[in-house]
Amino acid sequence: MSDLRQDIRTSGQKRKIIINAVIKVVISIAVILLALWLLGVFK
Known part of the structure; x- marks a missing residue:
């Protein structure tokens, strides 16, 4: 019983x-997708 527990x-x-x-x-x-999106937006 104790083994099962x-x-x-x-x-x-x-x-x-x-x-x-x-x-x-x-x-x-x-985080990676957000960073890539931000880089894409600000490029």
Whole structure:
């Protein structure tokens, strides 16, 4: 029973790590697109 609970906890941590990684990627892509758009506007 305790093993099952520990598995759930570790899977939750893994999910959190994956979500954080996805958010970082999305933010970096958005920043790059914004920078390219601004460069295109001001060129």
